[in-house]
Amino acid sequence: MAKEVANGDQHTVTRPPPIPSPLRFSKFFQSNLRILVTGGAGFIGSHLVDKLMENEKNEVIVVDNYFTGSKDNLKKWFGHPRFELIRHDVTETLLVEVDQIYHLACPASPIFYKYNPVKTIKTNVIGTLNMLGLAKRVGARILLTSTSEVYGDPLEHPQKEEYWGNVNPIGVRSCYDEGKRVAETLMFDYHRQHGLEIRIARIFNTYGPRMNIDDGRVVSNFIAQAIRGEPLTVQAPGTQTRSFCYVSDMVDGLIRLMEGDNTGPINIGNPGEFTMMELAETVKELINPAVPLKNVENTPDDPRQRKPDITKAKELLGWVPKITLREGLPFMEEDFRQRLGVPKQHVD
Numbered sequence: 001m002a003k004e005v006a007n008g009d010q011h012t013v014t015r016p017p018p019i020p021s022p023l024r025f026s027k028f029f030q031s032n033l034r035i036l037v038t039g040g041a042g043f044i045g046s047h048l049v050d051k052l053m054e055n056e057k058n059e060v061i062v063v064d065n066y067f068t069g070s071k072d073n074l075k076k077w078f079g080h081p082r083f084e085l086i087r088h089d090v091t092e093t094l095l096v097e098v099d100q101i102y103h104l105a106c107p108a109s110p111i112f113y114k115y116n117p118v119k120t121i122k123t124n125v126i127g128t129l130n131m132l133g134l135a136k137r138v139g140a141r142i143l144l145t146s147t148s149e150v151y152g153d154p155l156e157h158p159q160k161e162e163y164w165g166n167v168n169p170i171g172v173r174s175c176y177d178e179g180k181r182v183a184e185t186l187m188f189d190y191h192r193q194h195g196l197e198i199r200i201a202r203i204f205n206t207y208g209p210r211m212n213i214d215d216g217r218v219v220s221n222f223i224a225q226a227i228r229g230e231p232l233t234v235q236a237p238g239t240q241t242r243s244f245c246y247v248s249d250m251v252d253g254l255i256r257l258m259e260g261d262n263t264g265p266i267n268i269g270n271p272g273e274f275t276m277m278e279l280a281e282t283v284k285e286l287i288n289p290a291v292p293l294k295n296v297e298n299t300p301d302d303p304r305q306r307k308p309d310i311t312k313a314k315e316l317l318g319w320v321p322k323i324t325l326r327e328g329l330p331f332m333e334e335d336f337r338q339r340l341g342v343p344k345q346h347v348d
């Protein structure tokens, strides 16, 4: 009997382990694990795929509808015998034989998730239901990439996993925030009702190479603006805070969570906290001291502060982020310069 604990506390579920296919015991069977990554053509998903593919015992299947993701992010794996890419929308059912599911499919940038809010909520609710149904049928372990947005505009700081949040249920961000909250509920209901092995990561703002250049999120906006020599658009009041995690740290945290014994939810994020004004000043200093900052209007319900308490990730996963914001920004600058075709000018 496998044992699983929810954040090391009360509700322990004991259930029989999933029965692997008889082929798994054949010494001629090439992979030990078949892993499905939904949203694997996106920013975090494609980095996760790269890491999973490094292990020659893993076979990786990506499904993506390419709404915000791109085949380009995965092109180095095309034709690889352990890799498969399927164009598929998770709001439709899917039948594949897999052992683990990393469920990432969902637009993450506010401008994209607000573009078609009904589709966003369908992706979160119906998409997660479909992946849970699949996990149940094949006995797979499933990890959901939830978000710090489940804490809404938090009244507790920093945010611990026990905090229930302060979310507007009818606002323009609700399709995403409330969608992810329902997705978390569904995960726990399948866990309690059907004994499914679940993992929930609450991800805090993550940045790095391969973010869409016109993605609309703050780090990608500021870097693209600095490289193009445009003003950095600081949305009012500029004192709102975020904590930025470099993508390789995020991927490491997600894999540790999947491989460990804890259901979560577990915060995965870098606790270094910056105001948007500080972020703009840092980008300006590192990338282009000549660009001005420009104050612009904000969007409704923008959270005023956000910083993860990562005690649980440290204790239960042995995870701490390694890359600071000052170390991570230049990696992203390099990638953006290449894609924008603007090389760095070196002053002698």
Ligand SMILES: NC(=O)c1ccc[n+]([C@@H]2O[C@H](COP(=O)([O-])OP(=O)(O)OC[C@H]3O[C@@H](n4cnc5c(N)ncnc54)[C@H](O)[C@@H]3O)[C@@H](O)[C@H]2O)c1
Pocket (backbone or CB within 6 Å): 038, 039, 040, 041, 042, 043, 044, 045, 063, 064, 065, 066, 067, 068, 069, 070, 088, 089, 090, 091, 103, 104, 105, 106, 107, 108, 109, 123, 127, 145, 146, 147, 148, 202, 203, 204, 205, 206, 207
């Ligand atoms: N990047 C962050 O800061 C952050 C923070 C918190 C949570 N997350 C979560 O992490 C996950 C990945 O985020 P990301 O930053 O890589 O975003 P992303 O937009 O780059 O990736 C999302 C991927 O999901 C795909 N997708 C969207 N809807 C789909 C659907 N209905 N069916 C199939 N595929 C679909 C997109 O095409 C894209 O490839 C998301 O679930 C997001 O909510 C991200």
Ligand SMILES: O=C(O)[C@H]1O[C@H](OP(=O)(O)OP(=O)(O)OC[C@H]2O[C@@H](n3ccc(=O)[nH]c3=O)[C@H](O)[C@@H]2O)[C@H](O)[C@@H](O)[C@@H]1O
Pocket (backbone or CB within 6 Å): 107, 108, 109, 110, 147, 148, 149, 203, 204, 205, 206, 216, 217, 218, 219, 221, 222, 233, 234, 235, 236, 240, 242, 276, 298, 299, 302, 303
């Ligand atoms: O960490 C999370 O849980 C969430 O983080 C982000 O959501 P958000 O923090 O709103 O992301 P941004 O759009 O990057 O905004 C961050 C801050 O930067 C500000 N901003 C944004 C863009 C810009 O050009 N200028 C600017 O000052 C916004 O007002 C906001 O206060 C992600 O995009 C969500 O998918 C994710 O779930």
